[in-house]
Amino acid sequence: MSYTIAIAGKGGVGKTSLTGLLIKELLQRKQGPVLAVDADPNANLGEVLGVEAKTTIGGICDQALGSMNEVPQGMSKGEFLEYHIQSAVIEADGFDLLSMGRPEGAGCYCYVNNLVRKLVDKLIKNYPLVVLDNEAGLEHLSRRTTHRADLLLLISDPSLRGLKAVCRVVELVKELKLDIKEYALIVNRATAELSPQFNAYINDQGLKLWGIVPHDEVIARLDAEGVPLFELPADAPAAQVMSQLADKVLLEKKG
Numbered sequence: 001m002s003y004t005i006a007i008a009g010k011g012g013v014g015k016t017s018l019t020g021l022l023i024k025e026l027l028q029r030k031q032g033p034v035l036a037v038d039a040d041p042n043a044n045l046g047e048v049l050g051v052e053a054k055t056t057i058g059g060i061c062d063q064a065l066g067s068m069n070e071v072p073q074g075m076s077k078g079e080f081l082e083y084h085i086q087s088a089v090i091e092a093d094g095f096d097l098l099s100m101g102r103p104e105g106a107g108c109y110c111y112v113n114n115l116v117r118k119l120v121d122k123l124i125k126n127y128p129l130v131v132l133d134n135e136a137g138l139e140h141l142s143r144r145t146t147h148r149a150d151l152l153l154l155i156s157d158p159s160l161r162g163l164k165a166v167c168r169v170v171e172l173v174k175e176l177k178l179d180i181k182e183y184a185l186i187v188n189r190a191t192a193e194l195s196p197q198f199n200a201y202i203n204d205q206g207l208k209l210w211g212i213v214p215h216d217e218v219i220a221r222l223d224a225e226g227v228p229l230f231e232l233p234a235d236a237p238a239a240q241v242m243s244q245l246a247d248k249v250l251l252e253k254k255g
Ligand SMILES: Nc1ncnc2c1ncn2[C@@H]1O[C@H](COP(=O)(O)OP(=O)(O)O)[C@@H](O)[C@H]1O
Pocket: 009, 010, 011, 012, 013, 014, 015, 016, 017, 018, 188, 189, 213, 214, 215, 216, 217, 219, 220, 223, 238
């Protein structure tokens, strides 16, 4: 059974960066192959991980639709799609990357979408650990990808506005009736202690604060130089917090 960790929060808070750093920490803890899923149509998890994503599920869906009448003899349409989906998985060192691309292709039919979701679900189950980088609207989590996650990591900046945005994500999860076992909050890019108002709001909302990642100049530098964040040195301030966070995630996974 795979353990799925989904990352959510508003645009620009550091979801993709923290997803990449978490994957790095998880790999060091040798938990078996990790599937990294880039569920942001504006895909850039590959850049953070230092691998090049060539095709997306969205693209494959379009391509498969256009060639449905070319399904080889003796192969069902489902098998044909499954083959295409498998070919979108990029194998890297210790992990695989799957990019979802656009949630809905121009010519995508419901039939194909449902099938794609089932096939992606099936693929996910092959991995003991799945880490899913979402876009703010959780579009993929509700439609193309899996409807469930064992752990939803909510990323906020240290502003009250950021925290309120995270609470809206929680509302959205409820509205969409997604099956999420556990939630935890991570504050990213902290430059000072959290304000009393911020802490009070966390308590009010009953959120569990799992980590405070500092604003890290090393991240900013790597980003400016176009170096994958995967190469963040272990002694960088953010890496140290992410290491503790990975331990916490694995403890939660153990139950
Ligand atoms: N802890 C941090 N310290 C410094 N810069 C950060 C930190 N976290 C993220 N960033 C920077 O913030 C920007 C947005 O991060 P990104 O992960 O792409 O956000 P999102 O995926 O939520 O849109 C990037 O330029 C990234 O390098």
